[in-house]
Amino acid sequence: MKVCLREIMDDVITGQIMNRVVCGENETEKSIAEIRVLLPSAISGGVIHHGLLGTALLKKQVPLRRITAKGDIVVKLSSPYDCAWTGEENAGLMIPSYCAILRGIHEETIDPYYLLGYLNSQYARKDLLMGVNASPAAMVRARALQELQIPILPIKEQKIIGEAYWSSCQRKAVLEKMAQKQQEISDCVIAEAVLEAGKIEK
16 A cells, blocks of 8 residues: 655745745845754764754844754755654754654654665665656755655564664764774874975975
8 A cells, every 4th residue: 555645744845945044145134043953964874964954143033943853854856855753852953945754653653763774775766766856956846755656564574674764874873983983093193204204294
């Protein structure tokens, strides 16, 4: 059985058009608050990468529906169309117009982590991209997202699949952090070697 995405959650919310609420270069004196921004580049492999979050100065309040809450799934509407789960540590982020929020998931019908895994699969991406031109900047339309067909398995099976997928996402995120740290160490070693070589030449 398959159902439309909009039928298994309370709301599908498109992100905030930034220039309506964010101070421009000459408007910083109008600032009323600073907010963390969930940049599309921070969404990858099912998780939100904190080191890639942005910040913005607000000149107007952002509607609460366009700010992440625990239990949301955030969808990147531009290539490569990744999705991420929003835990408690990722609540309070402003979502730009290049993203959408899936809120109020009906957990009696679908396991959130199973849904996350399916949305990150090649099957979902293929369906979402039908009718979208091949430009790298092409964005998935909100309606296409709402109408996306989701296969519904027995909830026990969903939970098993979802748990395995989420564990894999977390392991991958840890390995990526380790790889990034190792790269930083390697860069420091090279930098020190270059400085030392400069001293020797003098």
